[in-house]
């Protein structure tokens with residue numbers, strides 16, 4: 001279910017150095033299978049084992065597991081492996097509830113108890129922020145979890161067909177082969193319920209990718225247009241606000257945690273002027289417009305920007321202006337010392353020019369909403385030259401996967 005290419009999570013931790021590392025790397029290169037014990041989870045969800053100090057990343061492993069693994073990638077300072085045999089399971093391992101977990105590439109952590117996933121992911125995100133973000137040990141963080149199953153209101157499916165048989169599902173873990181699924185228990189029931197009927201609408205000549213979104217009362221939106229499937233606007237209510245959008249647009253997927261995410265990001269601060277960058281259909285811009293006299297939303301996708309404007313009108317947010325532009329092309333217009341800025345970039349994080357301008361213009365409060373700990377850490381390393389971290393909230397918007405959403409409240413350091 002990942003929606004964009006994964007940026008690197010940065011160099012592995014604790015890699016050994018110099019000649020010892022060289023020799024260990026040579027020995028690792030000659031190995032096919034080996035036994036390891038898994039130390040912990042890293043951000044993204046892989047387990048970490050070691051060979052003579054060299055980190056080895058093992059998907060679907062659990063801390064405390066003793067495993068026989070097969071190397072699938074060997075680098076001088078790290079390796080990747082798959083599990084051949086679980087010699088001794090770590091505490092908190094369970095039988096994955098979904099029958100497709102072994103083959104489907106959508107989920108990473110179904111083999112771990114739900115509460116343990118949250119605890120381990122939070123520890124992994126914090127470690128990444130401390131290590132790559134050089135943020136020190138006393139991060140002011142807290143974790144919020146919600147419903148672990150039946151939470152996703154949107155999904156991206158892949159389609160393959162051969163000899164008249166149409167498979168609809170997710171890419172397998174190791175390739176772009178389609179694993180056909182007729183159930184997916186992380187989806188809200190209304191969305192999961194559509195899976196069985198989809199092959200009937202998608203013929204040999206149909207699209208290879210299908211985005212689905214479910215709105216209030218089970219209304220479905222799909223993209224691209226497929227005869228027989230609804231493709232128009234649906235409505236989603238978050239707190240007091242009502243958002244219109246269709247399946248082409250980004251929207252946060254965890255239905256039950258949406259109001260908490262909005263409250264955490266927007267907060268109750270208010271005043272004169274606020275900016276919402278990477279605004280989507282206005283999930284944060286509209287509530288900001290309740291707290292500030294003027295709000296500017298910047299969104300690069302024209303369809304999403306159009307919905308954001310319509311959402312502003314239908315929710316009577318007159319003081320919201322939506323600018324349909326890439327943030328990189330707009331950022332120089334951000335006023336010096338603005339009161340409030342929210343950024344919610346894609347997984348690749350903030351580009352260097354955007355980070356530089358945010359540092360120079362130094363808004364009093366900068367809220368950074370991130371779905372990728374590695375790029376957030378990189379960006380915080382720069383931004384904390386100018387801002388201090390007031391609060392970090394880790395929201396488990398993606399149960400059963402290795403991902404976590406982070407809302408960082410940053411405040412400008414006073415000069416002197």
Ligand SMILES: C[S@@+](CC[C@H](N)C(=O)[O-])C[C@H]1O[C@@H](n2cnc3c(N)ncnc32)[C@H](O)[C@@H]1O
Pocket residue numbers: 250251252278279280281282283284298299300301304325326327328344345346
């Ligand atoms: C993670 S989503 C956040 C959307 C919104 N804040 C929300 O929570 O619904 C990122 C949004 O940024 C937009 N986007 C991506 N790159 C952009 C860029 N360089 N400039 C402006 N918008 C961009 C995407 O179209 C998407 O709507």
